[in-house]
Amino acid sequence: xxxxxxxxxxxxxxxxxxxxxxxxxxxxxxxxxxxxxxxxxxxxxxxxxxxxxxxxxxxxxxxxxxxxxxxxxxxxxxxxxxxxxxxxxxxxxxxxxxxxxxxxxxxxxx
Amino acid sequence: xxxxxxxxxxxxxxxxxxxxxxxxxxxxxxxxxxxxxxxxxxxxxxxxxxxxxxxxxxxxxxxxxxxxxxxxxxxxxxxxxxxxxxxxxxxxxxxxxxxxxxxxxxxxxxxxxxxxxxxxxx
Numbered sequence: 001x002x003x004x005x006x007x008x009x010x011x012x013x014x015x016x017x018x019x020x021x022x023x024x025x026x027x028x029x030x031x032x033x034x035x036x037x038x039x040x041x042x043x044x045x046x047x048x049x050x051x052x053x054x055x056x057x058x059x060x061x062x063x064x065x066x067x068x069x070x071x072x073x074x075x076x077x078x079x080x081x082x083x084x085x086x087x088x089x090x091x092x093x094x095x096x097x098x099x100x101x102x103x104x105x106x107x108x109x110x
Numbered sequence: 111x112x113x114x115x116x117x118x119x120x121x122x123x124x125x126x127x128x129x130x131x132x133x134x135x136x137x138x139x140x141x142x143x144x145x146x147x148x149x150x151x152x153x154x155x156x157x158x159x160x161x162x163x164x165x166x167x168x169x170x171x172x173x174x175x176x177x178x179x180x181x182x183x184x185x186x187x188x189x190x191x192x193x194x195x196x197x198x199x200x201x202x203x204x205x206x207x208x209x210x211x212x213x214x215x216x217x218x219x220x221x222x223x224x225x226x227x228x229x230x231x232x
Contacts, residue, residue: 001170037217041155048204048225049147049155054218092155096208096217099168100145100157 002026002095006103013087013108019080021106023093028073030097037096040069040078043105044089052091053078085110112136112221114205119226126195130226132188132205137221140183143210145219146190148201148228158203159190163210195230202227 003026013019029036038056041049051060053069056076066081080087088110093103118130130146145160159179160168167179178191188205203226206219 031217035215035217037215039216039218041219043155048222049206049219050222051218051220054216054220058216060220094155094218099170100160100219102155102157105154 002029002098002101004093004095004101004103006091006093006106008106009104010107010109013080013083013110015085015110016082019083019087019108021078021091021093021108023071023076023078023103025074025076025095027098029095030073036072038069038071038076039094039096040067041092041094042087042089043092044086047089049092080108083108083110112207114207114221114223116203116205116223116226119203119228121229121231122195123232124196124230126230127191127193128195128228130190130192130203130205130228132190132223134186134188134207137207139181139186141210141212143208144179144181144188145206145208146177146179146188147204147206147219147222148199149204149225150201156201160208161188163212192228195228197230199228200230 005024007022040053043049057069068079090105113135115133143162161179180189205223207221209216
């Protein structure tokens with residue numbers, strides 16, 4: 001099974017400042033079709049998860065451009081260029097290359 | 111607008127069974143892979159089952175043999191049958207949509223329902 005490890009697990013942030021979350025997989029997420037099925041989700045308090053980014057860096061329609069994803073192979077990063085109050089919540093990375101597994105989640109709080 | 115609405119959760123005794131339902135609307139249900147993900151209060155998300163647009167099913171080893179996912183494309187419904195329920199199954203259960211080969215696979219879950227709570231207790 002592919003294990004997803006996120007760091008940090010808690011990320012105190014300052015409004016207007018950048019934030020970064022790392023995600024590492026226990027094996028390469030490059031699928032046989034050449035795609036890397038790594039996505040990022042946001043879960044605000046009391047809400048279901050919401051997809052932000054898929055295939056490493058593709059932002060979902062309606063997601064603010066302050067969110068960006070990068071990485072390759074086994075190491076990936078979600079960056080928020082300037083944190084806003086509405087960004088508070090828990091962020092998960094998820095792999096869909098070999099079945100589906102989630103990271104432990106990173107709590108972003110002001 | 112694509113939407114998923116779960117139902118069927120509730121309080122169940124240990125050893126009992128339950129069937130969760132997920133009603134889909136606003137998209138061509140039969141063209142998408144579908145999944146169930148659960149979340150214990152305050153804990154991380156856990157994928158528990160998936161079914162392809164063609165009906166192929168997948169489970170993690172942790173639930174294999176107790177969980178059965180199915181779909182009824184004519185009614186735009188997804189189901190999860192859970193048997194031999196145990197305290198560790200207490201969680202919010204979400205259904206989620208995943209674009210597959212028919213619409214262009216993303217490997218991601220792009221639409222989520224609000225979830226239905228399952229509590230296993232005597």
